[in-house]
Amino acid sequence: MVKVGLIGAGKMGISHLAILGAHPDAEVVGVCDTSKMVIEALEKYSPFPCFTDYKKMLQQSKPDAVVVAVPTKYHASMVKELLQMGIHVFVEKPFCLRPEEGVELIQLAKSRNLVNQVGYHNKFVGTFEEVKRLLKAGAIGDIYHFMGQAYGPVVIKPKQDTWRSNPEEGGGCLMDYASHVIDLINYLLSPVQSVQSSSLKSIFSKQVDDAVYAMMSLQNGVSGILSVNWSDETHRKMTTSVSINGTKGKIVSDANELKVYFKDAACPAGYSRGWNVKYVTDLTAPVDYYLRGEEYSAQMDHFIKAIQGKVPNEVNSFESAAKTDNAIALIRKAQQ
Amino acid sequence: MKMERILFGDNQFFAVNHISDEKSMAQSIRFKEDAAIIKTLDHAMEAGIQTFMCTTHDRIANICDVIRQQPEKYKDFKIYPCMPYAHKYANAVTELGIMGTIKQYVPGNFFGSLFKGGVAFLSKDFLSIMELLIDAEMKMFKGINTPVIFLQNVVTDLLLGLGMKDILVAFHDYVKKKYNAEAGFITMNMPALLNMLEEGGVKNPIICASINKVGFRMSGGKELYEETLRTRQFRAIAMQVLAGGAVSPKEAIEYVCGLPNIESILFGASSRTNINDTVSLIHKYDQVYTTTP
Numbered sequence: 277m278v279k280v281g282l283i284g285a286g287k288m289g290i291s292h293l294a295i296l297g298a299h300p301d302a303e304v305v306g307v308c309d310t311s312k313m314v315i316e317a318l319e320k321y322s323p324f325p326c327f328t329d330y331k332k333m334l335q336q337s338k339p340d341a342v343v344v345a346v347p348t349k350y351h352a353s354m355v356k357e358l359l360q361m362g363i364h365v366f367v368e369k370p371f372c373l374r375p376e377e378g379v380e381l382i383q384l385a386k387s388r389n390l391v392n393q394v395g396y397h398n399k400f401v402g403t404f405e406e407v408k409r410l411l412k413a414g415a416i417g418d419i420y421h422f423m424g425q426a427y428g429p430v431v432i433k434p435k436q437d438t439w440r441s442n443p444e445e446g447g448g449c450l451m452d453y454a455s456h457v458i459d460l461i462n463y464l465l466s467p468v469q470s471v472q473s474s475s476l477k478s479i480f481s482k483q484v485d486d487a488v489y490a491m492m493s494l495q496n497g498v499s500g501i502l503s504v505n506w507s508d509e510t511h512r513k514m515t516t517s518v519s520i521n522g523t524k525g526k527i528v529s530d531a532n533e534l535k536v537y538f539k540d541a542a543c544p545a546g547y548s549r550g551w552n553v554k555y556v557t558d559l560t561a562p563v564d565y566y567l568r569g570e571e572y573s574a575q576m577d578h579f580i581k582a583i584q585g586k587v588p589n590e591v592n593s594f595e596s597a598a599k600t601d602n603a604i605a606l607i608r609k610a611q612q
Numbered sequence: 613m614k615m616e617r618i619l620f621g622d623n624q625f626f627a628v629n630h631i632s633d634e635k636s637m638a639q640s641i642r643f644k645e646d647a648a649i650i651k652t653l654d655h656a657m658e659a660g661i662q663t664f665m666c667t668t669h670d671r672i673a674n675i676c677d678v679i680r681q682q683p684e685k686y687k688d689f690k691i692y693p694c695m696p697y698a699h700k701y702a703n704a705v706t707e708l709g710i711m712g713t714i715k716q717y718v719p720g721n722f723f724g725s726l727f728k729g730g731v732a733f734l735s736k737d738f739l740s741i742m743e744l745l746i747d748a749e750m751k752m753f754k755g756i757n758t759p760v761i762f763l764q765n766v767v768t769d770l771l772l773g774l775g776m777k778d779i780l781v782a783f784h785d786y787v788k789k790k791y792n793a794e795a796g797f798i799t800m801n802m803p804a805l806l807n808m809l810e811e812g813g814v815k816n817p818i819i820c821a822s823i824n825k826v827g828f829r830m831s832g833g834k835e836l837y838e839e840t841l842r843t844r845q846f847r848a849i850a851m852q853v854l855a856g857g858a859v860s861p862k863e864a865i866e867y868v869c870g871l872p873n874i875e876s877i878l879f880g881a882s883s884r885t886n887i888n889d890t891v892s893l894i895h896k897y898d899q900v901y902t903t904t905p
């Protein structure tokens with residue numbers, strides 16, 4: 277049994293908590309949130325020990341591992357404290373507000389040999405995993421262009437007042453929403469090296485950006501476009517997609533459907549010349565407990581297994597998430 | 613009261629397509645006008661289906677108006693509401709925070725006084741919040757026959773993972789007391805949910821779960837599902853029988869009709885042809901399996 281604690285039982289945290297609660301190898305030894313209402317509800321109806329001060333939770337519950345799902349501005353300091361205490365850490369995305377903060381944390385986790393993972397769940401989505409596999413095999417030849425997109429209905433009218441509307445706390449579409457797409461590009465193709473131009477637009481928000489458009493180049497020399505808008509209500513929920521052009525074909529994928537075009541008959545097993553369509557249902561391994569997508573259960577399972585030493589701590593390490601933080605900073609800097 | 617063998621679902625109307633975003637968009641264009649939804653419901657009724665299982669989506673309120681206006685046409689028609697329409701609340705929590713969301717959706721002045729004094733919430737009030745939210749979602753169905761009221765899988769499964777048995781039981785009890793209806797639970801974790809409901813003293817619950825030939829969204833595995841159907845007492849509704857398109861309709865329906873203890877099958881379709889085809893397949897295989905025991 278891995279003894280796990282949770283800090284931050286908000287929208288994301290509560291979902292992690294349910295997944296941990298149902299995990300056969302995890303024991304939830306403590307839940308902490310500063311919101312009295314949330315803690316009172318959990319105290320009354322859930323079996324988990326509850327706290328409003330995370331330091332107290334760490335002292336009393338002595339977790340082996342902690343899941344951090346508080347607003348982004350607290351990530352760096354909390355994670356540092358946890359690592360110093362020798363605790364394995366799963367922290368929500370984005371990793372840190374400033375890239376500098378991440379450097380120290382990566383070192384700390386490494387030197388103390390602690391499992392470290394960040395919540396970029398797209399890497400556990402079957403379609404994107406298949407894209408990675410195809411690219412690794414060089415299936416569509418030399419890549420010359422990509423387009424990463426995400427759209428959804430987060431801020432669709434002017435009135436709002438949460439940490440997401442505050443630029444100092446990790447609010448804004450770039451930090452909160454586009455980070456998923458950037459991270460996916462980093463992972464599938466290569467880390468972002470430079471940003472030629474970018475535009476951050478406020479549509480309904482007063483202080484933060486609601487849409488991000490950028491032209492960027494990756495370390496492997498490929499260039500492409502990022503287009504993300506969280507004020508787009510034509511999508512019922514967040515839709516993330518990538519489209520990748522190569523000399524031998526093209527890949528278009530979102531979290532549900534993968535479409536691959538091959539110019540000629542020399543293509544991987546299971547594919548043929550022309551368009552091929554695969555669905556996430558065929559590409560996804562079942563999970564023991566399902567809440568809102570296999571990927572959320574799968575990423576938590578990966579974290580637990582990494583602590584148990586059953587899988588290497590490779591996917592979504594602090595190091596990979598720090599590259600995304602870095603790209604976010606580059607995009608901000610390149611604004612016109 | 614027995615449920616009908618075939619229930620008609622509503623995913624196709626609200627661009628909830630688990631497979632393709634493009635298809636979702638096409639559906640949302642196709643069903644932009646309420647009349648298109650009514651027309652598809654007519655096709656389902658012509659095929660002999662009298663139960664519509666639907667989310668408490670804002671647009672369902674319009675459909676309810678139409679139903680109330682034609683009592684003769686809809687005299688045997690039933691709706692099984694599924695609540696909450698989770699995206700509405702999830703989006704609201706992102707935008708307004710938890711307090712803001714409660715303020716927006718819990719009717720009346722219930723919290724006015726509590727907020728004003730900055731007084732903390734009292735735990736005993738959580739169940740009252742739930743009851744008020746249920747009432748708010750049920751408003752649109754006034755005057756319509758709603759013999760079963762469902763809790764959506766996001767909420768059922770969240771409560772399951774959090775170990776909040778008492779809230780599941782409270783939902784069951786309140787729906788009975790206030791609406792004289794059976795509670796139903798939609799889930800992707802059927803065996804685990806059944807265990808928890810039984811522990812909470814809920815007998816013979818109605819559980820609507822993903823049940824299909826390929827084991828899609830059947831957490832715990834297909835074998836465990838089949839064994840649970842064989843050996844335990846509950847009223848099962850099979851949904852996602854096509855596993856999002858991974859199985860052919862014929863194979864899919866044959867599998868589900870061959871399982872023991874499935875009271876109803878839930879499906880949704882947009883075209884008259886698809887509705888009729890699915891209904892005939894169910895009738896065909898029901899006959900096969902009832903005549904060869």
Ligand SMILES: NC(=O)c1ccc[n+]([C@@H]2O[C@H](COP(=O)([O-])OP(=O)(O)OC[C@H]3O[C@@H](n4cnc5c(N)ncnc54)[C@H](O)[C@@H]3O)[C@@H](O)[C@H]2O)c1
Pocket residue numbers: 283284285286287288289308309310311314328330345346347348350368369370395396397439452
């Ligand atoms: N992976 C994803 O898809 C995804 C989705 C949403 C959010 N997130 C990330 O998760 C994190 C949290 O976002 P959210 O949407 O859950 O926000 P939220 O506002 O719903 O939840 C944050 C919670 O943290 C609590 N909190 C704040 N400070 C605290 C402290 N010092 N100690 C204990 N609890 C504290 C708050 O009371 C609140 O309940 C963010 O970093 C966000 O970017 C990731």
